[in-house]
Amino acid sequence: MNSSDRGRAPDPSAYPASWADRADGSGEWEIGHSLVGQFLARSPIGMAVMDTDLRYVWINEALEQLGGVDREERLGKRLSDVLPKLDAASIESVMREVLESGRPAVDVEYHGRTSADPDREHAYSTSFFRLEDDSGTVRGVCYMVLDVTDRWRARERLSLLSRAGAWTARTLDVFRLSEGLAEVCVPDLADLISVDLLDAVLQGETFYGTLPGQQRLRRVALLGAEGAASDGLAAVGHLVRFAADSPGARCLAGGIPHRQIVTARESEGWIAADALQGPPAPSLGPCAVMLVPIRTHGSVVGMTTFLRWPPRGAFDEDDLLVADEIVGRAALGVENARQYTKERNTALALQRFLLPRRIAAQPTVEVATRYLPSGGGVGGDWFDVIPLSGARVALVIGDVVGHGINAAASMGRLRTAVRTLADLDLPPEEILAHLDDLMLGLIAEECPDDAGRVPSELGATCLYAVYDPVARTVVMARAGHPPPAVVDPDGSVEFPELPAGPPLGLGGLPFESAEVELAEGSLLALYTDGLFEIRGQDPDIALNRLRAALAAVHRPLDDMCGEALDTLEPERRDDDVALLIARIHGLGADQVAVLDVPSDPAAVSSARAFAQLCLDGWGLGDLGFTAELLVSELVTNAIRHASGPIRLRLIRESVLTCEVFDASNVSPRLRHARTLDEGGRGLFLVAQLSRRWGTRYTTDGKMIWAELDLP
Template sequence: MGTDAHVFLRELARGLRPRSDQLTQVVLQRLRSELPEVWKYEDIAALAPAGLSEHVDTVLDFLEGGRELSEVTTPPAAIDFACRLAEHGVQISELLRVYRLVHAGLLQLLYEETGRLTKDPELINAVTIALSAMGFEYVDRTSQQAVTAYQRARDRWLQRRLTLINEAGTRIGTTLDTARTAQELADVGTTHFADLVTVDLLAAALHGEETHPADDPPVLRRIARSVSDGGPVSLVGPGPTHAYEDGSEPALVLATGQPLRLGIKASDAPTWLKVDADLAGTSGADGFHSVLLVPLWARGNPLGLAQFCRRRTTDPFDDDDLLLAQEISSRAAVNIDNARRYTQERSTALTLQRSLLPQHAPEEPAVETASRYLPSGSRAGVGGDWYDVIPLSGARVALVVGDVVGRGLQASATMGRLRTAVRTLADIDLTPDELLTHLDDVVIRMQRTEQREMDEISATCLYAVYDPVSRVCSLASAGHVLPAMVTPGEAGAGRAVDFPDLPIGPPLGLGGLPFETAQVELPQGSLLVLYTDGLIESRARDVDASLAVLSDVLARAPASLEETCDGLLEALLPSRPADDVALLVARTRALDADHVATLDLPSDPAVVCEARAFASERLAAWGLEDMAFTTELVVSELVTNAIRYGRSPIQLRMIFQSTVTCEVSDASGTAPHLRRARTFDEGGRGLFLVAQLSEHWGTRHNREGKVIWAEQLITPADAA
């Protein structure tokens, strides 16, 4: 054989060529025993023999051909092997360890074969040195090329994962709907790395209750699922409630908040997985071999559980899959929590809002009304729009519409407080400008007394008072849009729609700025249309265009006020409004002249008898003789009080509607008040008698003085 080591190595390689498969199996067996974790991936285990065989052939080719190692390239199968390791998330240190073990095993086999072929110590020493030098250089070159391929594949893999996470960020949480958000999580999971995804939420979380880890098995409801077979399949509505047995893996994940990665054997599938398969509507749990159980937690509280299962994909879930599932599940959990909190707050605010609004159209002799309230369809939440119809003395009625700046519970609560304040101020019969001035003071006090981290309280309000006797509408606006007025046309002519050019004061809460009352006389049967800006403000059209549409609808509106409301909403809001909308439509009525009687009185006690006789005559004309005694007594006390404490001119007015109202006006601004008369007092019982004999009584002030009024109900016996 000679003493030349290179010649010996050439002959050695030529002799080992027929046994290359045997050498491959020996090295492969060593790798399996040293690196069992790499062989858990089926595609890697299938590719390893081909890659190792190419390495053996490459080494033998260089030994036999005597070529320079600078020409060496890593075998294609070995490059593919490195890329597969990268795609499975195997650390690069494991790849380098594979190379060390492979080439160490090959060198060991070559050393053993050298010792078998020759006993010459000098040749053995020369061959050993040559093999060692060649082996180290071969490992350096081939491993460097494999590492480069690994890094490129790893970068591509990371980029795909990053793209998936970004996609999950855009696909999950597109709406503030709990069920849809859960379904989006399930669909993303089956699109990319799972064959079945289910989402269970705690029943307490779905009911808007606070959730916390508990020892008892919690009750869950399956709210979403997606199956990759034939495309994602979603639930039609929430599934039935269920609970996992205490000590089971899902119960453990729910209690601890820590995810689990499980391998499932076909012959030993857990009971809870079979139940899950039934709930998911799949054909059974026999095919599932790998499962991820990921808790859904948000803001430190558990919400439910997401399960990712594999059946068709042969590879089991790895740690990177678990991290990915955790990432998209945590994002989904925050969105689900936001959705349920939004739904809970919106429902509460809407319930509060509707409870504070009139529950039905009030029956008022002065006007016929119809109304609508539409909450916004945006994510911003329920606003503070409101409307009201308030009966006033003297057969008059107040129409109110307002809008609190802001959203949610705070706006709804503020709306309720302002509505109560308006009703309280209306009860003392203030003029519209005076009422808005006092309401402005109420808002300013609310701003000062409440510590708020949000914007200051602000609101707009329109307050209108309609008198069916004079057919005059007095109104004032605090930053609110003015109403539309529709007057009936003459015979053969259409309706006239007008948007009056009246003064608009500042919004409530600014303080120090005046409001102004304007008066408009309306024919009988006119329409007053009060609304908030959500009705006419739209992204699809400007305000002028919306007012034109509103005018067109009102000009040809049907006789029914309910149909008029529906027509306005259909024309101006074809879809869910972006802002809350309050709409109040009122048709005015005029009081017949024979239902109103007035009598001017001098400031002389002797005219009390004349006032009593006048009241008795009017009651007889109205067919209410049975009310004469109490009415004469009320009129007597009111007129006496005006003569004794008031100033001329004095006037008695009687109004007949569903009630009989007696009003006595004078030029004095002094308001009367009830007092308790002592046993031997000769006076002081007049207003007490009025209060006892009347259903309601009170005082209202005007620019000419004051009016004391009393209302008496008309019983069926009186009407007969």
């Protein structure tokens, strides 16, 4: 067969005799042979025959058009010689395997560029089989090839959509979501992608309406393929804008996706979306651009820009449809993230409002606090510092189960209850018992059918500690909460074993307290379990970090809080963290005066004289008349209505406290005497003259106290 006849219907006489021997001479073979030749030459499937050296010996018209190389240029040459932009080495290795084994290779897919369409990558599906003559001699290999670019691109687009959908459901962080969108599309769909959103959306606010052309956006993602230049583009976090009357501005205003090829001059200004504070962005050069608005609730809230540089081709209509679908799925994630951000901001605002805005300075306790919300949202952690009578201070820390507004609201109810109970001067274990009853009531509200089910989002832990600067002791009780850290002045850190009470909301089990003596200058650190419950980390690591921060006992307390918490990453914490560190100071002997009073009305005058003597020694003589009257009323009341030993104690701190102890458990009651009544005015006078007053029960009786402001 002459080379000029290759690719045409073969002439039977041109075939070797061994092939023609199969004819029966009836003429019927001549007709079939001609039809077979036309089938091979005119088949719409590209076909070629390679010899044993893998050089072309025959091709049909379909393959000639598919590759864009004339038949005469192919014959006698190898695949790598005529189509260098294909992966010829791997294709020829398949053909050699077929020649050696005789096993066909079916539907081998590869990608590349051909002379027929040099600017666009195509996908081809090729099947190979070995050719043998009647004697079994291997003559070569034949392959049939189909252009399956549409199938390949459809599969790639489905894969892009699938990966984009997975990213949408993976995170509620707008920046990470936008980065994921860019990672999915680069480099498969574009060489460079930028994502810009309204500031209002990033803050969790709802936006309705149409964006004007000059609307300022903020860049939340910028990602380019390897070698893709992004010089002149606004960095992530910067404000951006599209020039007036540019396709970007029109796309924002109309909300309609747009694609085009732009020249270097056209790309100045509007593709770059440059930072408002910076100089105009330089030209990015000729490129293909695709602009897809981000729409939520029918309103445009941002823009996604796709860029391609030569030699990649322009975006086609299918690319625009795929990009619009991907951005639409990402917009669902943006909306979910916006709603989550709004709820989180609301819960955080509520949390901050319910937490102490300012810790009042206490002469006997220096305090530093820190609260860190988790990556999963605001929780129910709280702390408090409550001044008590007798210069004592209550230190409280707690943790409500769950996250979000409900947890923050429950925390606020518990904190309010703690402050109310603290005003009653109850012991720590009784405080926790009342809180447990409160939590049981909250649970009952959530379970009105009395089914006995305890909602998983209800429950709390709490640690309540009362520091007495006169005795220099702290009495603590806990309800399912981690024990505190106690630091001696020499820097040694211990975690005392306190009676482990059950979490609040279980009911039925008692709480117990323990007393710990503290030296002057000691530290007391209260924390929630979010400090050490970190995903993928041993809890001891965080506790050792806290131990190391507290060991430097003479450092500022704020520095200790920072060292203990600043390395905690929100993304790795599933719970929020509250930390309270207190440095305690005791009262000196010159600030406390005690007098044992006989149970005799005649001893009242001695008590008044003792009070006046103490006030003169403290330089508080101006309070003498008022203090004497308070002491007289309190001591007289104890002598008349109580039994057992009576003791008067005066404490000079930020206020002057007068305390009278007796052995009775009967609490005095404030009465409003009528005009002709002879008694009942004592406590009324105490209430009128004092800053505040109250009753505190002890193990062996009670104590009535009253406070006077210092001049």
